[in-house]
Structure formats: structure tokens, C-alpha cells
Amino acid sequence: MLEARLDFEGIAVLDLFAGSGALGLEALSRGAQHVTFVESNAAASRVISANIATVGLPGAVLRQCPVSTFLSMSPDRAYDLVLADPPYSVSAEEVSALLSRLTDHWVTDEALVVLERDASGPEAVWPDGWELISRKYGGTRLELGSL
Template identity: 35%
Template sequence: MSRRRQQSGQKMPSTRREGFVRIISGRWRGRKLPVHDVEGLRPTTDRVKETVFNWLAQDIIDANCLDLFTGSGSLSFEALSRGARHVTMLELDRTAAQQLEKNRQTIGADNATIHNSDSLMFLKQQPATPFDVVFIDPPFRKELLQQVISLLEQNQWLAPHAVIYIEAEKELGTPDTPADWHLHREKTAGQVCYRLYTREDA
């Protein structure tokens, strides 16, 4: 994941730099995709990403995925490379969303849909099809995580046996989750804690 930690109303083209995210494995293994230096954008590190996709190895193949707060697209493009059936990406920052679309076209990822949209507003509707895998990495210290969790359940965004990845600041502690979300894996890297939940729909 791959995220904005805060919104910025100012852009400074004269000093903007570009970085890259690298696809670790799968169809596009080794490809580097450009990322604009949008303020607060922090792509998920290769080390964390490799751990996450080791956790998801049995779940990502042919999965319908939703990536909230997509940012650089690091997790989305990795999922597609490893055999996800489709990924829906939500990204609020217009520049970041435009770069996601360029990267999608560059690698020919026809099974991805990108929305330049506010995730909370998007989740207030109901999906045509529930999702098997959901990535949640909201901006730090914006108090968005609990709202997202509630909307996912309330509006039936999750398949009965969905898996949910959450990346958040360590200081936040363990989030409150529905009774049918079971913590499967948990690790910490620096100031970030990342967790994988499995959902068992009664």
C-alpha cells in the first residue's frame, strides 16, 4: 500500500521528484512503475509487501480485490501481477490517480479500475459484487479506519470469506473489528503495524 498521510493544497512542480515502486513477483516481476512525489505518499516497502503477499498466497489468485487509499498502487499492481482477477483502486489525490491510470496502461492491466474518489463516499453505496480481498491503508491520524470498517460491513462490501489487510500507525493500537473478523497475522515495522484478518460470515 502506498499512501497519503496528509492532504496538501499546494503543489511545487519545480521541486517535484519522481520515484518508483517495484513489482516483486508474478507476471510483471521486476517492473518498476513511476510514482509522483505527492506530499505524504508512502509506498509500502518491499519487505512489508513481500510479507503481506506471502500471507495472501492462497487467497490472491482469481480474487476480486478492493484497494482503498491506493496511493502509489504498490499493493494493487502486485496483486494483479500475482493473479488477482480484478482490482478496484480508490485514490483521492488527482495527480496520484492519473499516474495510476498511466501505469495501468503501461503494463496492460485491463483487469483494473481506477476511481479518483473519496473512499468514505464510495463505500456509502453497495457494490455490484462483494470483494474477496480488501486493502486498507488510510492516511495517518485522520481517524478514518473505524469508519471504513463500519462501512465495509454495513454496506455489504465483503464476500463471506473475505480477507482484509490493514496497515496503520502503531500508536493507534488494535482496531475495533466486527465479531466475524478474525486476526490471522500481525507484524510491526518501525512505526507501522500491519495485520491480516479473515472473515467468517455466520
């Protein structure tokens, strides 16, 4: 789905709630220039570090901290693609706040944000100006937002 919408070559990717880092590593393998992985869980961060070392591609940066803390900082770059797979226990209000923070210099004018959520929960409230496509796949909903 993403490949049809985005050329990965040379882009900057932000992988929020990165888990194992699989999504961000896939972006690197498809030509992304830079991926920032943000994960608060120490065990998951160790897995991401090991996976980055195993893959051996340049451009990976890991930040072990809560996503809300990371997004409260000043960005060092604007991202072309944001992958967000928050735990289903993260409320819709928290997800909507995260999406609002992204508009504060975290994304480029042509950015795409991919949000994965539980299909049975409410859709996130996206900031004004975002175009949204939402698709359900079994128990999962993918929301794709673009400026």
C-alpha cells in the first residue's frame, strides 16, 4: 500500500512506538536515507539496536523515551514518512494529541503519516488540513494522513 504512494529513496522516516523496528528497517532497506526509531520500552529498544546492527544499513537512530517526550523536543529534521503503531491501550485522545504535535515542524509539506489502530476503537481526530484514507484489515485499521 505504501509503495504505491511513496518513493522511499532518500526520505526521512520517523518510526514511533517502534517495537522491533521492523517497519523502519524495511524503509531503510527500500532506500530511506534516515530513520529515527522512538521506543520507550527498554527490552524492545535492545531488540531494535540488535536489529539495526544485524541489518547494517546506515541512517538509523534510536531514541529510547516515550513518544510524547520525544515530540515535545525541537525536531532536528522534518520527516517525509511517519509510522505510528501505538499500543491499543493508548487512548484516541492521546493519539490525536500526537498527531497534532507532528504538525509542529516534525513533518514536511508532502508528508505521509501511517497510523495503525484497533479497528473496533474510534478513529483518531486528525488536525485540520490533513487528507485521510482509512482501511480495515481484520481487527486492524490503518489510517493514512497526508497534507
